[in-house]
Amino acid sequence: xxDDEQLWIGRARQGxxxxxxxxxxxxxxPVFNVCYRMLGDPAEAEDAAQxxxxxxxxxxxxxxxxxxFSSWLLAIASHYCIDRLRRRRFSLVSWDDLPxxxxxxxPQPQPEEVTLRHExxxxxxxxxxxxxxxxxxxxxxxxxxxxxxxxxxxALNSTLPAIKSRLFRARQxxxxxxxxxxxxxxLKQPAFANGVEAL
Amino acid sequence: xxxxxxxxxxxLWIDSQLTQDEIRRIEAHTATCQACRxxxxxxxxxxxxxxxxxxxxxxPGFSARFQVKLVARRRRRRTWAGVAxxxxxxxxxxxxxxxxxxxxxxxxWQSLSASGLLTQGIGLLLDLGKALAASLRLTWLVxxxxxxxxxHPLFIAYTVLTALLVVAWTQIVTRRVFARRxxxxxxxx
Ligand SMILES: [Zn+2]
Numbered sequence: 115x116x117d118d119e120q121l122w123i124g125r126a127r128q129g130x131x132x133x134x135x136x137x138x139x140x141x142x143x144p145v146f147n148v149c150y151r152m153l154g155d156p157a158e159a160e161d162a163a164q165x166x167x168x169x170x171x172x173x174x175x176x177x178x179x180x181x182x183f184s185s186w187l188l189a190i191a192s193h194y195c196i197d198r199l200r201r202r203r204f205s206l207v208s209w210d211d212l213p214x215x216x217x218x219x220x221p222q223p224q225p226e227e228v229t230l231r232h233e234x235x236x237x238x239x240x241x242x243x244x245x246x247x248x249x250x251x252x253x254x255x256x257x258x259x260x261x262x263x264x265x266x267x268x269a270l271n272s273t274l275p276a277i278k279s280r281l282f283r284a285r286q287x288x289x290x291x292x293x294x295x296x297x298x299x300x301l302k303q304p305a306f307a308n309g310v311e312a313l
Numbered sequence: 314x315x316x317x318x319x320x321x322x323x324x325l326w327i328d329s330q331l332t333q334d335e336i337r338r339i340e341a342h343t344a345t346c347q348a349c350r351x352x353x354x355x356x357x358x359x360x361x362x363x364x365x366x367x368x369x370x371x372x373p374g375f376s377a378r379f380q381v382k383l384v385a386r387r388r389r390r391r392t393w394a395g396v397a398x399x400x401x402x403x404x405x406x407x408x409x410x411x412x413x414x415x416x417x418x419x420x421x422w423q424s425l426s427a428s429g430l431l432t433q434g435i436g437l438l439l440d441l442g443k444a445l446a447a448s449l450r451l452t453w454l455v456x457x458x459x460x461x462x463x464x465h466p467l468f469i470a471y472t473v474l475t476a477l478l479v480v481a482w483t484q485i486v487t488r489r490v491f492a493r494r495x496x497x498x499x500x501x502x
Contacts, residue, residue, distance in 0.1 A: 131383075138376040146371040160371055160378075167379050168386060238366055256328070257363040263328070282324035289355035292362070 123183060127174050134174070137183070138167050144184060144259055145191050151254045152195035152247070154239035162198060166191040181268075188259055189269035192251040199247040237295070244291040249284040252277055314342070316349050323353050327360050 119140065125133035145166050150159035169190050170177075177186055242250050251270055255261040261269065267277045319342050325331050326339060343350040425431045463469075 131380075135376050135380060138379050142375045143368060143370050146375070147368045150369045156369075156372075159369075160375075163371060163375070164379055164382050168383065171383065235366070235369075238362065241362075253363070258366070258368055263330070278325065278330075279321070281328070282321050285324050285327070285356050285359055286320070288359045288363075289352075292359060293355065 119183065123174075123177070123179070126171075127177070134171055137170075141184060141187050142167075145187055147258055148188055148191040148251075148254055149195055151239075151242065151258060152192070152250060153198065154243060158198075162191065162195055166194055169194065182265070184259070185261060185265050185269055188255060188261070192255065192269060196247040196251055199250075240295070241288050241291050244287055245284050248272075249280050249287070252280045253284045253288075256281060314338075316342075316346060319343075319346075319349050320352050323349075323356050327356060 119137075122133040122136045122140075126137060142163065146159055146163040149162035149166065150156065153159050153162060166187065170187055173190075177183070242253070245253065248270060252266055255266045255269060263274055263277050263281075266272075267274050270277070272280075319339055322331060322335060322339055326336060331339075339353075343353055425434070
């Protein structure tokens with residue numbers, strides 16, 4: 115953590131909105147990435163990232179300066195997304211039951227590279243989607259944000275052995291899901307494509 | 314060691330949590346165990362996939378959108394605080410009113426029952442009721458007598474005539490009033 119950051123945090127704790135917006139500027143990317151990887155949808159991720167910063171703003175007094183500010187923020191984002199995924203599971207209409215419009219490429223022609231990247235992200239999200247929310251959070255914090263086992267345990271209110279086994283199980287599940295997706299390529303296609311072919 | 318234990322250690326190996334000794338032991342095992350070797354391959358594939366996935370950024374203008382949201386949230390909170398204060402004040406006022414009414418009611422009751430006014434009052438009220446019933450009966454008697462008297466044919470004829478005249482006059486007057494008004498229908502198209 116650099117000195118500027120220390121200064122912003124100190125001033126934000128005293129109610130300086132300008133300083134807090136510097137922190138938003140600095141951490142929008144990791145916070146958004148956690149939300150995007152957790153939820154798999156850019157619009158939902160934007161909403162969750164905004165909510166994360168609102169919560170950080172209202173709870174800034176509870177931040178322990180001995181802790182990494184980024185870990186503290188990512189912990190808030192992870193908890194919020196885990197709750198959101200659990201609520202989604204219990205909601206009347208599951209997000210996953212909706213038609214696959216979310217994954218349709220934009221109507222404008224796109225460069226092949228963008229489409230390929232989009233496809234790759236979709237595939238990755240389908241794999242992550244197989245994991246229970248708290249497993250997914252551990253994987254995301256480990257891979258994209260390079261948190262240590264201890265930091266992940268602290269962020270997710272868990273223990274070191276629990277995080278170890280969570281990452282192990284998550285990797286096994288992902289390997290299994292990847293193998294399954296490779297052996298059943300038809301399942302990877304959106305449902306509407308099959309419908310069009312049938313016509 | 315069993316295969317399951319080796320596989321758990323593979324995950325730690327990927328996260329660089331193993332000693333050289335432990336790594337050598339896994340390598341020795343996978344050299345002889347086909348199942349664990351393919352499990353390790355699968356773990357490495359997943360690892361490569363995750364490592365190569367990019368960090369995603371929000372759309373430009375994220376912190377500006379945050380400022381807007383924060384202001385809106387604050388305003389909403391202030392509105393709610395105002396509404397809550399208002400509701401609390403109303404509730405307090407209502408409670409106060411109930412207490413005041415209760416206390417004064419009790420005092421009234423006590424003074425009434427202590428002075429014997431209450432029994433006297435009830436007696437008077439009963440008398441008033443009786444008087445009311447008597448006056449109602451009297452009214453009925455008058456109406457009855459009148460209707461009997463008015464059933465005479467001459468009186469009925471006179472009444473009908475008066476009614477007819479009233480209707481006729483009303484018609485004449487209203488027609489005059491309407492005739493004087495200018496015709497405005499369709500004047501504006
Ligand atoms: Zn084995």
